[in-house]
Amino acid sequence: PKKVVGSNNLGGIKNGILYGTASSMDGMIERIKEEIGEAKVVATGGLASTVIPHCKNDIILDDELLLKGLMIIYNKNI
Secondary structure: OOOOOOOOHHHHHHHHHHHHHHHHHHHHHHHHHHHHOOOOOEEOOOOHHHHHHHOOOOOEEOOOHHHHHHHHHHHHOO
8 A cells, every 4th residue: 555544444454464463563673773773684484574674674585594504503403
């Protein structure tokens, strides 16, 4: 959606889910930065690629982060 406010019930629900999730992510990122300072933020999985463009923070998208980590563990154990 291009607007935060939907033009009908379904649009309002969709916008609320998308922008609500993006706002929640931004809020958590800001709180974490207050505690630990600057940090790189990486999103992975499911609908991350749909939500990230609507976030105000810089977020790195890596859909294969889990698989990369598992490969590193595997390679260390062979």
